[in-house]
């Protein structure tokens with residue numbers, strides 16, 4: 001559980017080169033109280049944003065993902081929560097690693113991985129908190145290795 005005090009605090013989670021791409025929505029009410037991670041989709045659907053606590057440093061990190069065109073054949077697979085779905089649900093999200101390099105991950109386009117895992121845990125009896133932690137660990141690993 002963490003708290004984001006203001007729109008400025010939210011933007012400060014992102015790297016300076018990403019900030020101009022981040023569009024908070026009018027419906028956000030600060031402070032935001034967040035359980036696992038915070039995600040939202042730009043109204044046009046072109047971008048998905050993610051703010052999560054890095055498991056190593058505890059610092060909040062923000063990633064501005066762009067949705068890329070679907071490629072290859074269905075079904076698609078989310079590397080973070082292991083859901084399978086159509087190209088409308090799962091696809092390639094890319095982020096700028098630097099000004100010249102982009103990195104991508106195949107994931108749920110709306111990043112509602114934890115919600116899906118919660119449904120799964122209700123069916124299988126797996127520990128939902130444990131599954132959520134696993135997703136945040138993978139997010140941290142991805143962001144540390146490729147972006148921050």
Ligand SMILES: [Zn+2]
Pocket residue numbers: 078079080081082083107108111112113116
């Ligand atoms: Zn997922």
